[in-house]
Amino acid sequence: MARLTLDSLAMTYGHGDPILHDLSLAVADGQLVSLLGPSGSGKTTTLRIIAGLLQQTSGTIKVDDEDISRVPVYKRGLSMVFQSYALFPHLTVFANVAYGLKRQKLSKADITAKVTAILQTTGLTDLAERYPQELSGGQQQRVALARALVVDPRLLLLDEPLSNLDAKLRVAMREEIRRLQLQLHTTTIFVTHDQEECFAISDKVAVLNQGKIEQYAAPEEIYHHPQTEFVARFIGFENFLPVNGTVADHAYRVGDQTVAVAGPTKPDAKVLTIRPNQIQLSPDDQGLSGQVTIRTYLGSAYRYTVDSPLGTLQIDGPTETPVAIGAPLHFTLPADQLLPLEA
Amino acid sequence: MQKANRFLLLIPAALGIIVFALFPLIQIAIPTVTSGANPIALYTQFLQSNYDLQVIFRTLTIATVTTVITVLLGLPTALWISRQSVSWRQFLSVIILFPILTNAVVRNFAWIIILGKNGVLNNMLQALHLISAPLTLLYTNTAIVIGSVYLFLPIMITTLVDSANGLNPEIEEAAAVLGARPFTILREIILPQMAPAILTGAILVFSGAMTAYTTPQLLGGNRHLVMSTLIYQQAMTLGNWTNASVVAMVLIVLSLIVLGLLRWYTGRLDRRVDHA
Amino acid sequence: MLDRHNHVLQLIGVIVLALLILPLGIVVVTSFGTEPTISFPIKGFTLAWYANIWTQPAFVDGFQSSLTIALLASLLALLIGVPAVYALTRFDIPQKAWFQTLFLSPTLIPEIVIGFALYQTLVIAWRLPLWPSLLIGHLLLCLPYVIRLVTSSMLHLDPHIEEAAWTLGTSRPRAFFTIVLPNIRTSIVAAFMLCFINSFNNIPISLFLNGPSQNMLPTAILNYLQNNYDPTVSALSVVLMLFTAVLMLLMEKLLGVGALTTTETN
Ligand SMILES: Nc1ncnc2c1ncn2[C@@H]1O[C@H](COP(=O)(O)OP(=O)(O)OP(=O)(O)O)[C@@H](O)[C@H]1O
Ligand SMILES: [Mg+2]
Numbered sequence: 001m002a003r004l005t006l007d008s009l010a011m012t013y014g015h016g017d018p019i020l021h022d023l024s025l026a027v028a029d030g031q032l033v034s035l036l037g038p039s040g041s042g043k044t045t046t047l048r049i050i051a052g053l054l055q056q057t058s059g060t061i062k063v064d065d066e067d068i069s070r071v072p073v074y075k076r077g078l079s080m081v082f083q084s085y086a087l088f089p090h091l092t093v094f095a096n097v098a099y100g101l102k103r104q105k106l107s108k109a110d111i112t113a114k115v116t117a118i119l120q121t122t123g124l125t126d127l128a129e130r131y132p133q134e135l136s137g138g139q140q141q142r143v144a145l146a147r148a149l150v151v152d153p154r155l156l157l158l159d160e161p162l163s164n165l166d167a168k169l170r171v172a173m174r175e176e177i178r179r180l181q182l183q184l185h186t187t188t189i190f191v192t193h194d195q196e197e198c199f200a201i202s203d204k205v206a207v208l209n210q211g212k213i214e215q216y217a218a219p220e221e222i223y224h225h226p227q228t229e230f231v232a233r234f235i236g237f238e239n240f241l242p243v244n245g246t247v248a249d250h251a252y253r254v255g256d257q258t259v260a261v262a263g264p265t266k267p268d269a270k271v272l273t274i275r276p277n278q279i280q281l282s283p284d285d286q287g288l289s290g291q292v293t294i295r296t297y298l299g300s301a302y303r304y305t306v307d308s309p310l311g312t313l314q315i316d317g318p319t320e321t322p323v324a325i326g327a328p329l330h331f332t333l334p335a336d337q338l339l340p341l342e343a
Numbered sequence: 344m345q346k347a348n349r350f351l352l353l354i355p356a357a358l359g360i361i362v363f364a365l366f367p368l369i370q371i372a373i374p375t376v377t378s379g380a381n382p383i384a385l386y387t388q389f390l391q392s393n394y395d396l397q398v399i400f401r402t403l404t405i406a407t408v409t410t411v412i413t414v415l416l417g418l419p420t421a422l423w424i425s426r427q428s429v430s431w432r433q434f435l436s437v438i439i440l441f442p443i444l445t446n447a448v449v450r451n452f453a454w455i456i457i458l459g460k461n462g463v464l465n466n467m468l469q470a471l472h473l474i475s476a477p478l479t480l481l482y483t484n485t486a487i488v489i490g491s492v493y494l495f496l497p498i499m500i501t502t503l504v505d506s507a508n509g510l511n512p513e514i515e516e517a518a519a520v521l522g523a524r525p526f527t528i529l530r531e532i533i534l535p536q537m538a539p540a541i542l543t544g545a546i547l548v549f550s551g552a553m554t555a556y557t558t559p560q561l562l563g564g565n566r567h568l569v570m571s572t573l574i575y576q577q578a579m580t581l582g583n584w585t586n587a588s589v590v591a592m593v594l595i596v597l598s599l600i601v602l603g604l605l606r607w608y609t610g611r612l613d614r615r616v617d618h619a
Numbered sequence: 620m621l622d623r624h625n626h627v628l629q630l631i632g633v634i635v636l637a638l639l640i641l642p643l644g645i646v647v648v649t650s651f652g653t654e655p656t657i658s659f660p661i662k663g664f665t666l667a668w669y670a671n672i673w674t675q676p677a678f679v680d681g682f683q684s685s686l687t688i689a690l691l692a693s694l695l696a697l698l699i700g701v702p703a704v705y706a707l708t709r710f711d712i713p714q715k716a717w718f719q720t721l722f723l724s725p726t727l728i729p730e731i732v733i734g735f736a737l738y739q740t741l742v743i744a745w746r747l748p749l750w751p752s753l754l755i756g757h758l759l760l761c762l763p764y765v766i767r768l769v770t771s772s773m774l775h776l777d778p779h780i781e782e783a784a785w786t787l788g789t790s791r792p793r794a795f796f797t798i799v800l801p802n803i804r805t806s807i808v809a810a811f812m813l814c815f816i817n818s819f820n821n822i823p824i825s826l827f828l829n830g831p832s833q834n835m836l837p838t839a840i841l842n843y844l845q846n847n848y849d850p851t852v853s854a855l856s857v858v859l860m861l862f863t864a865v866l867m868l869l870m871e872k873l874l875g876v877g878a879l880t881t882t883e884t885n
Binding site for chain 3: 349350352353355356357359360361363364365366367368370371416417419420422423424426435437438439440441442444445446447448449450452453454455456457461462463466493496497500512515525528529533553554555556557560561571574575578579584587588591594595598599602
């Protein structure tokens, strides 16, 4: 239960290239913030620096008003759940969960009480005497979570905790994590590269790209108003139309076409972006026209790759009326859905 | 393929071992029970002799101390090796392997040079004026222990490196995050995980050190006999073959008991490992 | 953390490595000394002790017989060990565990006892000459290595590939030589190497089966050390270390880098 403030963190491994540059982030008390980014963007590095498992090259980490930048890992009073769960293979579930409390030199009775309670909350009571190898992946995940939560950490760090689970369990477990996090009001950093997962459970999302935060906002904000092309691409915008000027205050030039938008134009806009399912198919002889070159079936829709005067576009269409490859496709770009991006 | 043919493939090896290992063993065991007043007379006589008991005690003590020292030195070394980069690890493993494959006489000979009256160590200590007269280092129990440690440490290290390479570093990090300091991690997290390998190494070292001949022969001399050198002395110097056989039988039984105990203990640890 | 930068681990590791290497280094240095007895540090420099090795018939003969016995024992161990392993891993033999124990039982008998028992039985009772007795002793030493290494690689080998060969009309023995053998080659080479090295270096078994007419190199050195303390043994040790190094190189060439560091213990 605490605030976390990262101030201009930078990290370089050995003599290599910098992995993190000037990374700053403020997490409010009791919030769950996700670090979202592609592989290699520095999510794990950031998390390990917060935990104290890595020493940053520069920058500071504060929990509430305490600067923990140089505090050794075993004194930081945080908790972490690892991708591999990292359960102690030689200890039972009970002893695994009790480990952190034992380190805090609590009395036996206190330890037993707290462990019993958290095992109850996480539904592990019946498994208390098992060894980790005797548990399923989902159960191991729960133990890792219980072990991290039982110490009542100031901060909970989760590094892709769900990536080893099958799709169904992932959904169940992420809800479980969110439920426990809200119940215990634990400030939490959740690392993932799965946007659906992080949107589902986060208060705020920080999108990481090559060691920099591209955008830090609530999931809804990120979903509807990505600020950079990178963020937009990462969360499913597939169409990026290069802008080479504005037309009055309501439209942009794209190639030799004019594309109208809602609201005033931004002089610095570089691209216009729109999701495939936001482009509307229109009756023949209306709107723009292109030729279908590829068609993929997505289950709920067809996705067409279309050669159009605006360039190659990804457009979703209904499954009831398929358009053949090679056939023309007519569409309009709804002015209120087009998003101009400045970077 | 016919049943008979299957056994045909097994027969040379089986027969070889029965005829050339088990039969000779029985052959030397028989006189030990037939030549005394009663079947156990020679054994009780052996176990009542102070001198012989001393040899047994020396044998077991040397093997135990050797095992403990190899674990104490081998464990940190193995951890250190397992935490190097792959190429370094390979280089270090080759360095460890080299002594294992080098003749034991050569390896013990090195310690004769070091521990002798005018040996490297005495010369060095005298040059540093730490001692005025040479110490008696060679032909002592300590010398045998040093030689045995030198002989078996690489085997212990190799065994432990294999196991340490399999440790998941995230498990140690998880303990650190929960408040464990490095030494606590070593004691509570690393050691228990490596316990089966430590026992495997201990079995190899103990049985090796207990039955080794060359080291006690070269570094212990005639005054510090262990069971294996006693067997040789009884048989070849004193020509007392039945006595030699008695010692041989006791040595086999003792080493089987110790191995059995260590294996039993390893088995108890297996619950955690088996399901992995 | 206990990583590679941990100073305590590093300190112990470096000291232990030094303790493992330095003694052998001292032996190397003493082999070049000019004094008639071994001294360190050395005065002067000579290669005379290396020349002296060849004037000792016990060493020259010993080297020859050690080499011959080690080669023969290793080959024989493979010759009787591999068929036995094949039978145990591919046929449904009811007494499988019993045979396994039997084959590994020589490792439970201290080598010195094996040597003594063979001496009593083969040499004294059966009046067998020393040479075949020695060969038998070393064969007993080698057999468990073959059984262990080859069994584990046979267990890793998919039995179906052999069956595939039979369905293609290959006879069982032919399938063994053309399909199975090439696939367990590594373990066979490794077993051979280990057998060879262990036999070549063995003392306790050879000890009793030695005689004026029959010398083995390690026991010859042992005998020489009883009466002499001159750098000839240092020189011979250096030669043996070079021999070990060549064997290791050979092993690496034949089996690859990884094999060198993993075969010894299992
Ligand atoms: N120990 C290390 N030494 C050198 N470079 C490293 C080390 N660990 C990570 N890196 C590099 O740092 C960058 C960021 O790695 P990091 O593990 O933080 O990425 P990530 O966002 O967690 O990726 P993933 O989604 O794949 O887990 C990568 O380019 C990686 O190669
Ligand atoms: Mg990562």
